[in-house]
Amino acid sequence: MIPLIQARELLVKRGSTQILRDVDFQIAPREIVTVVGPNGSGKSTLLKALIGAVPIAQGKVTRKTGLRLGYVPQSLQIDPSLPMTVGRFLNLPRKSPRAERDLALAEAGAEDLADRQLTDLSGGQFQRALLARALLNRPELLLLDEPTTGLDQPGQAAFYRRIETVREQLGCAVLMVSHDLHVVMSASDRVICVNGHICCEGHPEVVAQAKEYRALFGSGTGGALALYRHQHSHDHDDSCDHAHGEQT
Numbered sequence: 001m002i003p004l005i006q007a008r009e010l011l012v013k014r015g016s017t018q019i020l021r022d023v024d025f026q027i028a029p030r031e032i033v034t035v036v037g038p039n040g041s042g043k044s045t046l047l048k049a050l051i052g053a054v055p056i057a058q059g060k061v062t063r064k065t066g067l068r069l070g071y072v073p074q075s076l077q078i079d080p081s082l083p084m085t086v087g088r089f090l091n092l093p094r095k096s097p098r099a100e101r102d103l104a105l106a107e108a109g110a111e112d113l114a115d116r117q118l119t120d121l122s123g124g125q126f127q128r129a130l131l132a133r134a135l136l137n138r139p140e141l142l143l144l145d146e147p148t149t150g151l152d153q154p155g156q157a158a159f160y161r162r163i164e165t166v167r168e169q170l171g172c173a174v175l176m177v178s179h180d181l182h183v184v185m186s187a188s189d190r191v192i193c194v195n196g197h198i199c200c201e202g203h204p205e206v207v208a209q210a211k212e213y214r215a216l217f218g219s220g221t222g223g224a225l226a227l228y229r230h231q232h233s234h235d236h237d238d239s240c241d242h243a244h245g246e247q248t
């Protein structure tokens, strides 16, 4: 199967600092891939490098010809003094036909938000507005960078159920960054652990059976702790039986 995006031996720098190295990655049509890793480990940078939003120092990213992307950023600063409805936001940077806006809003579960001010939305409503904007492009690949930050557990679960529905409706692949390990285990076809490079990856169910599973995910809250204690050893052999320290 032809991948939607393929990266080979990526090196990404910010100034003289190496942020990501030796990244080999690809994503197939309809696949749901989740990127996990400690704060500052390069997860957002990986998404941005794949869509061409940050320059690549070495290596190559190949995108399927004409690939349609939808990107939901980690955060978006809205000037509170600037009045802007969700409907108008969906018309930026270019105006879309009303029917397309209504469809995207419905798919994102935001049909009742079109006339609301962006600055008045709750966290969950704002995420749905961002999702609607990403869906306007009818993406073949939807990228979501920690889309449920600030949502409570039911809000997160509802959002990810919606993403699965969107995947079914649009037939798109999904690449997302998530700190929610329940989501990682339940909603992903593949998990990638990033810490300056891809230190391990695999099918969540396979990972769950492996000895690396406890180091990576553990279970419940302990799993989250295990993830962040999963120290990264730089003389590793791409296995995950080491603990990450948070990168600063």
Ligand SMILES: Nc1ncnc2c1ncn2[C@@H]1O[C@H](COP(=O)(O)OP(=O)(O)OP(=O)(O)O)[C@@H](O)[C@H]1O
Pocket: 014, 015, 019, 037, 038, 039, 040, 041, 042, 043, 044, 045, 046, 248
């Ligand atoms: N515009 C920038 N200029 C310089 N350094 C940057 C820039 N953006 C990110 N970095 C650095 O790159 C590294 C990786 O950042 P990135 O945002 O990709 O991490 P992350 O894994 O997504 O983190 P988090 O989980 O906290 O969102 C960090 O050390 C960060 O400080």
